[in-house]
Amino acid sequence: xxxxxxxxxxxxxxxxxxxxxxxxxxxxxxxxxxxxxxxxxxxxxxxxxxxxxxxxxxxxxxxxxxxxxxxxxxxxxxxxxxxxxxxxxxxxxxxxxxxxxxxxxxxxxxxxxxxxxxxxxxxxxxxxxxxxxxxxxxxxxxxxxxxxxxxxxxxxxxxxxxxxxxxxxxxxxxxxxxxxxxxxxxxxxxxxxxxxxxxxxxxxxxxxxxxxxxxxxxxxxxxxxxxxxxxxxxxxxxxxxxxxxxxxxxxxxxxxxxxxxxxxxxxxxxxxxxxxxxxxxxxxxxxxxxxxxxxxxxxxxxxxxxxxxxxxxxxxxxxxxxxxxxxxxxxxxxxxxxxxxxxxxxxxxxxxxxxxxxxxxxxxxxxxxxxxxxxxxxxxxxxxxxxxxxxxxxxxxxxxxxxxxxxxxxxxxxxxxxxxxxxxxxxxxxxxxxxxxxxxxxxxxxxxxxxxxxxxxxxxxxxxxxxxxxxxxxxxxxxxxxxxxxxxxxxxxxxxxxxxxxxxxxxxxxxxxxxxxxxxxxxxxxxxxxxxxxxxxxxxxxxxxxx
Amino acid sequence: xxxxxxxxxxxxxxxxxxxxxxxxxxxxxxxxxxxxxxxxxxxxxxxxxxxxxxxxxxxxxxxxxxxxxxxxxxxxxxxxxxxxxxxxxxxxxxxxxxxxxxxxxxxxxxxxxxxxxxxxxxxxxxxxxxxxxxxxxxxxxxxxxxxxxxxxxxxxxxxxxxxxxxxxxxxxxxxxxxxxxxxxxxxxxxxxxxxxxxxxxxxxxxxxxxxxxxxxxxxxxxxxxxxxxxxxxxxxxxxxxxxxxxxxxxxxxxxxxxxxxxxxxxxxxxxxxxxxxxxxxxxxxxxxxxxxxxxxxxxxxxxxxxxxxxxxxxxxxxxxx
Numbered sequence: 058x059x060x061x062x063x064x065x066x067x068x069x070x071x072x073x074x075x076x077x078x079x080x081x082x083x084x085x086x087x088x089x090x091x092x093x094x095x096x097x098x099x100x101x102x103x104x105x106x107x108x109x110x111x112x113x114x115x116x117x118x119x120x121x122x123x124x125x126x127x128x129x130x131x132x133x134x135x136x137x138x139x140x141x142x143x144x145x146x147x148x149x150x151x152x153x154x155x156x157x158x159x160x161x162x163x164x165x166x167x168x169x170x171x172x173x174x175x176x177x178x179x180x181x182x183x184x185x186x187x188x189x190x191x192x193x194x195x196x197x198x199x200x201x202x203x204x205x206x207x208x209x210x211x212x213x214x215x216x217x218x219x220x221x222x223x224x225x226x227x228x229x230x231x232x233x234x235x236x237x238x239x240x241x242x243x244x245x246x247x248x249x250x251x252x253x254x255x256x257x258x259x260x261x262x263x264x265x266x267x268x269x270x271x272x273x274x275x276x277x278x279x280x281x282x283x284x285x286x287x288x289x290x291x292x293x294x295x296x297x298x299x300x301x302x303x304x305x306x307x308x309x310x311x312x313x314x315x316x317x318x319x320x321x322x323x324x325x326x327x328x329x330x331x332x333x334x335x336x337x338x339x340x341x342x343x344x345x346x347x348x349x350x351x352x353x354x355x356x357x358x359x360x361x362x363x364x365x366x367x368x369x370x371x372x373x374x375x376x377x378x379x380x381x382x383x384x385x386x387x388x389x390x391x392x393x394x395x396x397x398x399x400x401x402x403x404x405x406x407x408x409x410x411x412x413x414x415x416x417x418x419x420x421x422x423x424x425x426x427x428x429x430x431x432x433x434x435x436x437x438x439x440x441x442x443x444x445x446x447x448x449x450x451x452x453x454x455x456x457x458x459x460x461x462x463x464x465x466x467x468x469x470x471x472x473x474x475x476x477x478x479x480x481x482x483x484x485x486x487x488x489x490x491x492x493x494x495x496x497x498x499x500x501x502x503x504x505x506x507x508x509x510x511x512x513x514x515x516x517x518x519x520x521x522x523x524x525x526x527x528x529x530x531x532x533x534x535x536x537x538x539x540x541x542x543x544x545x546x547x548x549x550x551x552x553x554x555x556x557x558x559x560x561x562x563x564x565x566x567x568x569x570x571x572x573x574x575x576x577x578x579x580x581x582x583x584x585x586x587x588x589x590x591x592x593x594x595x596x597x598x599x600x601x602x603x604x
Numbered sequence: 605x606x607x608x609x610x611x612x613x614x615x616x617x618x619x620x621x622x623x624x625x626x627x628x629x630x631x632x633x634x635x636x637x638x639x640x641x642x643x644x645x646x647x648x649x650x651x652x653x654x655x656x657x658x659x660x661x662x663x664x665x666x667x668x669x670x671x672x673x674x675x676x677x678x679x680x681x682x683x684x685x686x687x688x689x690x691x692x693x694x695x696x697x698x699x700x701x702x703x704x705x706x707x708x709x710x711x712x713x714x715x716x717x718x719x720x721x722x723x724x725x726x727x728x729x730x731x732x733x734x735x736x737x738x739x740x741x742x743x744x745x746x747x748x749x750x751x752x753x754x755x756x757x758x759x760x761x762x763x764x765x766x767x768x769x770x771x772x773x774x775x776x777x778x779x780x781x782x783x784x785x786x787x788x789x790x791x792x793x794x795x796x797x798x799x800x801x802x803x804x805x806x807x808x809x810x811x812x813x814x815x816x817x818x819x820x821x822x823x824x825x826x827x828x829x830x831x832x833x834x835x836x837x838x839x840x841x842x843x844x845x846x847x848x849x850x851x852x853x854x855x856x857x858x859x860x861x862x863x864x865x866x867x868x869x870x871x872x873x874x875x876x877x878x879x880x881x882x883x884x885x886x887x888x889x890x891x892x893x894x895x896x897x898x899x900x901x902x903x904x905x906x907x908x909x910x911x912x913x914x915x916x917x918x919x920x921x922x923x924x925x
Contacts, residue, residue: 174669195670288760295867355780355869356754555884556690559875562868570780570869588691 107207107429109436113150119430121459122157122172122182124165140457145441151430153459157182173197180425181434181459186415186545189228189236198235199421199428205234208432213439216240219465223543223604227415236418237435242465243411243539245378247531248306249524253372254393256283267400268310271373275349278372286369290349292362297565298558300412302359303375304341304565309538310399310407313337315561316554317410317540318597325541325601327594328410329561330585335578338568345569355566367392375399378468378524381517388513396517398527408538409531415545419460434459468518469532471497472525479521547596553589560585663896676892683896692875699786700876703857706790708850714798716843719805720835738799750864753792754779779865782873789874793861804846805839812838848912852905877901 123137137143137155146153157172157179159165166185172178173192184192192198209217219240228236250271256278257264265271275290282288297304298315305315313336314328328334344350351357351371359376366374367387374380384394399407421428438458471494474485478498485494501519503512518524531537546554564581567573586594632639658673663683665676687693718738725731741749756762759775769775778788816834825833859878866874881897884890 170669174672191668191670197670295869297868353758353760353777353780355777355867356758356865361754551890552686556692559868559871559880559883560691563871566867566869572869584691 109208109210109213109433110149110440111433112148113427113430116147116150116152117427117430118152118154119181119427119434119459120154120156120179122159122165122169122179123155123459124159124162126159126161135457137457142457145437146434149433149437151433153434155179155459178422180422180427181419181431182422183239183417183419183460184236185417186227187551189418189420190545192420193230193235197423199423199425200233200235201237201421201428201432202232202234204429204432205237208429208436210436210439213432213435216439217435221413221543224413224415227543227545228418236420238415239417239419240465241413241416243413243537244466244532245468245525245528246301246411247378247409247528247536248301248303248309248375248399248407249378249380249527250397250399251366251374251376251380251384251394252397253278253283254395256287256372257395258393259283264395265397265400267402267404268307269402271375271397271399272344272349275371275373276347279349283372284369287372289351289365289371290344291373291375292351292357292365292371293354293569294357294359294362295355295566296358297562297569301377303362305410306375306399306407307341308334308337309410310401311337311340312401312408314408314410314538316558317412317538318542320541325594325597327590329557330582330590335575338565338578339575341569342571342575346571350569352570355570378518378528380524381514384517385510385514389510394517395522396524396527398530406531406534406536409536410538413539414543467493468525469528470494472519472523472529475501475519476521542597542600544597544600547593547600549589549593549596553593557585557588557590557593560588659895660899662892663899665892667892667895669891679892683892684900687893687897687900690880692871693880695872696875696877696880699873700855700857700878703786703789703862703874703876704854706786707793707857708853710790710794711797711801711850712843712847714794715802716805716839718798719802719809720831722802723806723809735799738802740799741796742800744796746858746860746864749792749796750861753788753865757788780867780869782870785866785870785874789858789861789865792865793858801846804842808839808842809835844916848909848916851908851912854908855901855904 143153156177157165157168159168165183166188169178169182169184169188172182173188178197189198217237217240220238224238228234228238250265252265252271252274257274260277260281260283262274262277263270265274272290278287279290291303293304294302296302299305308315311333313331313334315334317328318325319328319331320326341350345352351362351365354362357365363374363376363383365371366384367390369392374384376383380396381394384392387394401407419431421431438461474494475498478484484498497515497519500512500515502516503509504516505512505520516523560581564573564577568575568577662673662676664678664680665673666679666682667673667676671677722731722734725734757764757778759765759777759780764778765775776784778784812835816838817830820830820834855877857876857878859876859882862874862876862879863882866879877897881894885894
């Protein structure tokens with residue numbers, strides 16, 4: 058759960074920054090909003106024709122499920138029944154109601170499970186792969202093929218078609234479409250090395266070029282006991298294979314990947330049990346022996362690791378692009394941090410491992426009165442997300458949407474435009490000017506122009522020396538690796554994966570800390586195969602042959 | 605209980621059978637209002653404790669929410685087979701029994717000793733002070749205590765290891781060492797609970813007849829003799845009850861605590877049934893597996909409680925019911 062929440066909060070951070078992705082909501086205030094003046098421009102017949110922006114007359118009500126978690130970024134006076142999005146929907150004759158509400162993603166999943174069990178489903182909602190499978194088998198999903206073909210606007214199609222066609226096959230059964238896959242954005246998820254620049258200057262060291270330099274800097278900081286407080290080289294966290302942890306970043310840098318499926322001689326193989334993993338762990342083990350890895354990582358989570366950095370106990374932190382937000386308290390204490398790319402020893406590119414598998418889909422309840430309304434909402438999002446309803450007067454992002462389909466990976470784009478602006482003095486053309494850009498730049502310049510520390514994290518992300526620079530490097534150099542397997546979790550996965558994960562975490566911890574010899578890895582591989590790994594490999598390859 | 609004693613007393617008197625049934629009828633009549641007052645409680649227990657027991661059948665199904673209890677596929681003992689097919693299940697069960705067992709033993713012994721000691725304190729103000737101090741940890745959740753213990757048990761900066769160093773010992777990694785970790789769990793748990801659990805023994809001590817102490821004093825018995833012959837027999841029934849009740853917890857090693865303190869490094873010695881199932885269930889909502897584990901734990905507890913109750917009745921001459 059810890060992991061899940063952490064990744065979730067990062068995702069929400071990403072939402073906060075870009076205003077896109079995820080299913081999000083806002084303050085639940087029970088009141089029936091007075092329907093805004095509905096422009097009645099169409100007569101009864103026009104709704105029969107498939108018009109992507111057709112206005113409903115009389116207005117219809119669409120029920121939906123919503124995750125209320127991002128409430129903290131919603132302005133106080135806003136409610137689910139009274140907000141700019143709802144007004145926009147009303148203009149088109151759609152009133153969205155939210156009978157199913159979760160206080161966070163996990164809770165929403167439970168609530169939807171409950172709704173499934175009681176048969177009390179909303180019209181539009183999002184499901185996990187497992188829920189999708191169950192609903193499909195129980196024939197509770199509306200066939201969206203026709204409404205998708207007829208109602209999707211051209212603008213919205215650009216968004217929806219960002220999804221890998223291979224992933225899309227998960228929701229297309231016998232040629233019929235039963236849902237829309239959420240586009241997954243992962244561009245931002247690369248390892249970022251944060252280094253204490255003031256210490257670097259004090260020791261007259263250069264910024265790191267490769268991972269080897271990163272270790273050298275950590276060694277220098279620790280050996281010189283910087284500020285009299287530095288006693289940790291590089292911190293790790295207890296769950297070594299969690300996304301965006303220093304350990305996973307380092308393993309990726311050394312060419313080892315956790316639990317992704319890679320092609321090898323026409324077969325798919327699991328990355329966890331490859332010799333590369335053994336070598337990478339042996340590498341970390343040697344640094345642990347030298348004392349460069351925090352010996353207490355076994356009882357630390359990411360928050361504690363960051364505390365160590367802020368407290369001056371370590372000057373090298375390997376984390377992710379949100380790091381400046383976590384480092385901001387240190388900045389307030391007068392620490393200087395810079396952000397760097399994690400480059401392998403041979404100067405090539407670290408392939409950051411990411412998951413772009415089937416994690417969720419938007420579906421419509423079988424028997425819903427207006428299944429096309431779901432598609433129409435996507436059309437509205439495509440048309441208006443970069444316009445008024447998505448940002449409020451006070452610059453906060455409006456999350457009162459039953460689901461959010463949007464343009465992916467806006468952060469790298471914002472960074473790119475801002476760099477262009479710094480060079481040429483010209484902001485992106487008005488047609489491309491998405492409101493989040495202005496919102497972001499305002500905060501960036503709060504620091505770079507006015508020197509207000511409140512804007513520091515945004516500056517350290519989007520500014521010229523920011524973490525987005527690292528992301529841009531990965532984007533330019535193909536610094537990502539994805540699993541070749543894009544299907545839903547197999548039976549074997551849901552059965553054995555949790556246990557295989559525990560086994561792998563245990564093995565990796567033992568090898569790094571020296572509790573067991575490096576060759577223990579070979580025993581682990583055998584154990585992994587016996588404990589369901591072989592079953593999963595078979596299932597995955599069966600899927601692969603069908604592709 | 606009184607009724608049954610009375611009936612037992614009349615057991616061999618065949619001639620009084622009629623009288624016995626008369627007495628029973630009279631008693632029932634007299635207690636009728638009390639029986640009515642019981643109804644709401646019985647209904648509540650029936651609705652919330654007995655009816656949900658039907659859900660146990662989920663343990664033998666491959667439960668799917670869309671199909672519900674009645675249409676989910678029957679898989680027999682598959683869930684149990686799966687649980688026991690995992691490579692580390694036997695280790696996990698051992699960990700659970702060891703940690704829970706030690707917690708039960710210390711959870712009985714420490715509060716009793718503490719209650720006996722504190723019972724000798726005569727200054728009321730001091731007594732209150734001590735009591736408040738030792739009750740306090742009981743009210744803190746393991747989420748908070750987890751964070752505190754990670755800090756104070758840290759090998760480099762933790763106060764515990766600094767004291768050890770000062771006394772000339774080496775630093776120990778209490779939360780990362782497989783031999784120390786279970787004991788860390790046991791001792792911190794005992795520390796958290798002993799004060800609060802001592803309340804019941806203090807109440808029992810207060811009810812021991814004080815004239816008995818006077819008479820043993822007259823007979824020349826010292827403090828130790830008072831303890832062995834008066835105090836301990838006096839609170840023995842309560843000790844039996846507590847022991848019997850706590851035996852049901854032999855497979856509950858304390859999820860909150862372990863979850864907040866463990867890490868992959870100490871899975872070998874600290875992973876318990878509840879945390880294992882938590883991790884297994886995390887991947888997907890595996891209701892059937894959780895139910896199966898719950899049923900397994902309940903069965904073991906039921907057997908243990910029955911045995912201990914039988915022993916208490918026959919050898920300790922003590923009955924709860």
